[in-house]
Amino acid sequence: MNYKLNDVALIVGGTSGLGKQTAKILLDLGLNVVITGRCKQKGKNASEELGATFCQMDVGNYQSVKNCFETAGNNHLTLRIMVNCAGFSPAKRIISKGQAHDAKLFTEVINTNLLGALYCASLAAALIAKNDPIGPDQERGIIINTSSTAAFDGQVGQVAYAASKGGINAMTLPMARDLASHGIRVCTIAPGLFDTPLVSALDRKIKKSVQDQIPFPRRFGTPDEFARTVKHIVENTMLNGEIIRLDGGLRMSAN
Numbered sequence: 487m488n489y490k491l492n493d494v495a496l497i498v499g500g501t502s503g504l505g506k507q508t509a510k511i512l513l514d515l516g517l518n519v520v521i522t523g524r525c526k527q528k529g530k531n532a533s534e535e536l537g538a539t540f541c542q543m544d545v546g547n548y549q550s551v552k553n554c555f556e557t558a559g560n561n562h563l564t565l566r567i568m569v570n571c572a573g574f575s576p577a578k579r580i581i582s583k584g585q586a587h588d589a590k591l592f593t594e595v596i597n598t599n600l601l602g603a604l605y606c607a608s609l610a611a612a613l614i615a616k617n618d619p620i621g622p623d624q625e626r627g628i629i630i631n632t633s634s635t636a637a638f639d640g641q642v643g644q645v646a647y648a649a650s651k652g653g654i655n656a657m658t659l660p661m662a663r664d665l666a667s668h669g670i671r672v673c674t675i676a677p678g679l680f681d682t683p684l685v686s687a688l689d690r691k692i693k694k695s696v697q698d699q700i701p702f703p704r705r706f707g708t709p710d711e712f713a714r715t716v717k718h719i720v721e722n723t724m725l726n727g728e729i730i731r732l733d734g735g736l737r738m739s740a741n
């Protein structure tokens with residue numbers, strides 16, 4: 487994509503981990519970057535550190551997402567890129583201690599990870615569709631979602647998480663088809679295990695067992711490797727409607 491200097495990239499969940507590093511790499515390209523998250527203090531710290539703008543948003547709440555996108559629209563910002571990195575991954579089996587899956591938790595995961603991705607993509611697309619087309623392909627912008635390898639081979643306790651991320655994968659192609667006539671591309675990155683605050687909370691034994699299953703390189707990915715994939719998708723106009731696994735060849739076993 488031939489983005490212009492000062493075009494805006496909105497990184498949903500850009501105050502930490504994969505999103506924060508993505509914000510950094512897009513700022514380095516000369517884009518204006520807006521990062522979002524729920525926690526104001528985290529947002530303030532990250533935006534000051536990066537030189538980005540912070541907008542508070544809870545992706546599971548449509549009105550909150552709408553307010554943030556309306557602010558961008560009212561300020562006549564040219565939104566070109568939206569990357570959604572917001573998400574969380576609780577562990578809960580389909581039954582545990584004889585009890586059925588907590589319906590409230592399942593709903594919360596779907597609200598945040600799947601509906602949140604839909605709200606952000608749809609509101610971003612509505613803004614991007616108003617842009618002047620640019621470059622030889624007359625492109626208006628790009629939407630990048632983040633799923634997970636759990637969408638393909640979910641582990642024990644990942645019923646809700648895998649469902650939410652599988653939904654993101656399934657939305658990728660139809661969304662790209664819907665937006666093709668507007669000159670907007672859609673791609674999804676499906677990371678394996680990456681070294682972020684989300685993963686540092688996992689049990690050490692679980693982390694070691696997953697790491698040992700990665701064919702090569704036998705280590706967790708770095709946020710920079712994720713961010714460079716975003717940059718490549720932005721710059722390579724031929725990538726569209728695609729789900730890109732970024733996992734060192736990891737195909738997780740049942741245990």
Ligand SMILES: NC(=O)c1ccc[n+]([C@@H]2O[C@H](COP(=O)([O-])OP(=O)(O)OC[C@H]3O[C@@H](n4cnc5c(N)ncnc54)[C@H](OP(=O)(O)O)[C@@H]3O)[C@@H](O)[C@H]2O)c1
Nearest residue numbers: 499501502503504523524525544545572573679680682684
């Ligand atoms: N790290 C991995 O190994 C890995 C692997 C596969 C997929 N992923 C996916 O990659 C994405 C980023 O993960 P990460 O590891 O970078 O996590 P992280 O470091 O915990 O960052 C998550 C970001 O999302 C924001 N966020 C969380 N819930 C939100 C909500 N309801 N509304 C708005 N913002 C919200 C957080 O800010 P606040 O807490 O302030 O809201 C933070 O900015 C997630 O979707 C995750 O599922 C990660």
